Amino acid sequence: MQLDTDETALVVVDMQNGFCHPEGSLYAPPSEAAIKPIGELIDLARDHEVQVVFTRDVHPPEQFEDVHYYDEFERWGTHVIEGSWEAEIVEQLHVRQDDHIVEKHTYDAFQQTEFDGWLSARQLNDLVICGTLANVCVLHTAGSAGLRDYRPIIVEDAVGYLTEEDREYALDHADWLFGEITTSDDIEFI
Numbered sequence: 001m002q003l004d005t006d007e008t009a010l011v012v013v014d015m016q017n018g019f020c021h022p023e024g025s026l027y028a029p030p031s032e033a034a035i036k037p038i039g040e041l042i043d044l045a046r047d048h049e050v051q052v053v054f055t056r057d058v059h060p061p062e063q064f065e066d067v068h069y070y071d072e073f074e075r076w077g078t079h080v081i082e083g084s085w086e087a088e089i090v091e092q093l094h095v096r097q098d099d100h101i102v103e104k105h106t107y108d109a110f111q112q113t114e115f116d117g118w119l120s121a122r123q124l125n126d127l128v129i130c131g132t133l134a135n136v137c138v139l140h141t142a143g144s145a146g147l148r149d150y151r152p153i154i155v156e157d158a159v160g161y162l163t164e165e166d167r168e169y170a171l172d173h174a175d176w177l178f179g180e181i182t183t184s185d186d187i188e189f190i
Contacts, residue, residue, distance in 0.1 A: 001153070001182050003050075005189045009124040010045040012038055013109065013131025013138050014057045015093055018079050018086030019160065020132065025079045025086060030167070031132040031160025035092050037184055038130050038158045042093060048189035051124060052099045054089055055109040057137060058082050063105060070106075107140040116148055126151045128187065129179075132160030135170035146178030153180045155187070 015038060018024040020031045045052050060082045064071040073079075080087040089095055102115045109115050119127075127150050129142050138159055142152035154174050161167035175181045 001180075001186050002188045002190050003126050003128065003153075005048050005050050007124060008126040008128060008189065009051040009053050009119065009122075010041060011053045011055065011109070011127050011129045011131070011141070012042065012093065013055045013129060013141055014133075015054070015090050015131050015160075016056060016080055016086065017088050017090060018057075018084075020090050026076060028133065028160055028162050030162075034130070034132060034158055034160040035090055037155075039093055041128070041130055041155060041158055041184055041187070044184075044187065044189065045128075046096075050128075050189055051122065052096070053102060053115075054093075054095055054099055055102045055104055055115075055131070055137070055141065056080075056087060056089060057105075058087050058103045059105060072106075107137045108144045109137070109141040110144040110148065119150065125149075126153065128153050128155060130155045130158035133166070134159040134161040135166040139170040139174060142174050142179050143177070151180070152178065153182055155184055156181050157183050 019026050057080050064073050102109050102113050104113050127145050145152040171181050
């Protein structure tokens with residue numbers, strides 16, 4: 001899969017301590033296992049001057065106090081609170097000053113963020129997406145990208161998940177409905 005470096009961004013979804021570190025409240029071993037292949041994708045992107053974007057799932061402590069229905073703390077427990085160690089991106093991925101960080105408060109990196117405008121202003125149309133969790137934030141971010149006419153490409157060997165069934169569902173659904181699936185080895189930046 002050949003991708004134009006001037007039109008592509010690598011989007012690293014929610015690779016944070018709360019999800020990827022054994023001491024995180026929502027730790028999943030496959031998310032920790034995804035750190036190495038994601039680090040290799042980041043290196044490849046940087047070697048070709050492809051823009052790297054990190055998303056961070058961050059919740060103010062009071063975010064869900066007055067909600068009608070959508071309450072992540074009820075579903076998942078309190079997690080990645082704003083300003084906490086859990087909310088930080090894992091240190092192995094080395095965020096740089098020229099990387100872009102999208103702070104989001106839902107599963108979707110486009111929901112009430114500046115991400116769409118930021119991508120449009122830079123004419124970045126192809127989004128190589130990796131991160132965690134495959135069937136939650138990766139899937140919802142990729143779906144939202146597709147609905148906004150971006151080309152979402154999920155890297156199947158660089159996603160974290162809770163169960164193998166969750167991973168397979170997310171990849172099959174994305175491939176069928178709105179995106180493309182590839183492996184790290186098949187990505188070529190030109």
